[in-house]
Amino acid sequence: MIAARRILAIAMNTWREAVRNKLLYTLLFFALLLIAVSVFVATLSYVERERILQDIGIAAIRLFGVAIAVFVGVGLIHREVDRRTVYTILSKPLSRTEFLIGKYVGLVFTVWMQMGVMIVAFAGVSLAMDAPLGAVHAAAFALTGVELALMVAVATLFSAFTTPMLASYFSVGVWVVGHLTRNLRDLGAASDSGAVAAITAAIHRVLPDLEAFNLSTEAAHGLAVTASDVLLPVAYGAGYAVILLVIATLIFERRDFR
Amino acid sequence: MSSTEAQHGDEIVRVENVVKDFRSGFGLRKKRVLHGISFSVRQGEIFGFVGPNGAGKTTTLKILMGLIRSSGGSASILGHDVRETAFRKHIGFLPENPSFYDFLTGREILTFYAKLSGVSGSQRAERVATLLKWVGLTQAADSRLRTYSKGMLQRVGIAQALVHEPSVVFLDEPMSGLDPIGRVEIRDLILRLRAEGKTVFMNTHILPDVEMVCDRVAIIVQGCIRYQGDTQELLVEGERETELVAAGLSAHSVVDLEERFAARLRGLGDRIELRFAEKNTDEMIRAVLDSGGRVVSVAPQRASLESLFLSAVENAEAPESGSALTGMGEVE
């Protein structure tokens, strides 16, 4: 209960700091620009205008959402150590774990708020172009939200022990590979070599399977999704994020701030 | 020993054989910064932790604050291992050159720290306002910290260390960056803390401050404690000195006197001030007159912490002769 209050204090401050980050607005600006451009691109087409519009819009939200999560996320903890603001904060009755979780929660909140802005823009152009909006869109965005929370955990983990530069390379790497692991596993399974199959299956198991959060095809085509299509990935993403945060905490607890 | 010892109660801070190695080059190279230091701070005293640059003062304080982990030995505050966190609501910490979220105002940052320290919502605003007044920041309370000067940030640092009414306060160079008025104010604040029964641990190399406020001191040189004890005893038992001001001495004879009596020099226009061991006073006066100089004044000097400090540093460089100082007035 009291821990929650301290975590909240850190989280609120993280949010206040993040919304002052110029990079955040630059990324948000380009995301909104891309959503606006999707209208123009869609009008050029004679067929499937709504699908093109929503394909581009959803892609913009996912791509820029991840960019915000990673590039704002990697600096937050590093900056606290670099600027020595941790010295006074950690001398208070606050554990390093509470601090790290507070940073995480604040950042996830920031990323979700930005995503909210992008979704409003998406809904706006969809309505303007008479494209359908329904439960499947809500499901797709919910899972994108989970993916972003997971990516914030990835960025937090890396930023707990390395520089923002390296942490962003690693995080982007995890994101790219995370979207390919499924294909990789299927390719491996189809290969003649048992070793290749085993390795690709292992990669799929260890790295986050980010395609699990991808309902953009279903959304753009208005296909039906079941409750388990949403709930299973949510449980998977939450569990994965918790594991990453536990590792981040273990690393952070052992660090020397010098 | 002295009566002051009996009056002091429990040990508030206890450091035993603490060792710290800094690793570099992927942890392959190891540099020992603290060589098994031990000291203790008692209830209600102002404890000065003194030493030259790079001696290991900040490193020791960071270990006490749980910011870095010691490589050996044990450290506790109020009976708690320094790696614990809950007891920290009873301690305050001012780091060296403190730095804060500069997008917040003075009032906001203090409120934030008060929240983290568990100051209840109903008392927070009042407590923050009191602290802002204590450190003289009421005027600037609602400007962003980005616009604060170095000395103002130092004051914020002191305020955040005290915002939750801790019973033990740790200050790393509390006077740094402050103007003369600020120094006096902070010194008074530290004395007020003692009057309120709080325990203060301060790192510093400003020796007159130590002489003025500290009840006890430890001198650390190159990661070893060279002296630990009562400030007054240290000054009384230390070697007494004489200060002699002379005029009309040639440069040659000044150098000669400096060497013969191991004197410290200070030029005062056409005059020269010499400081040397009290026992040499008669001989020095004679030597000055013999070299054709005039004696303007002779004054006995209490041993200053400065001279003790300098000899501690010198002895550290020549460890064989270190016994003279460490044997003297040692308490533990």
Ligand SMILES: Nc1ncnc2c1ncn2[C@@H]1O[C@H](COP(=O)(O)OP(=O)(O)OP(=O)(O)O)[C@@H](O)[C@H]1O
């Ligand atoms: N991060 C670090 N890595 C390696 N060595 C370090 C590190 N920080 C400090 N040191 C070394 O540890 C020693 C003690 O440093 P420390 O900062 O504790 O000195 P200090 O007594 O506080 O000095 P000052 O009066 O200048 O503040 C120094 O020799 C310094 O070079």
Ligand SMILES: [Mg+2]
């Ligand atoms: Mg220092």
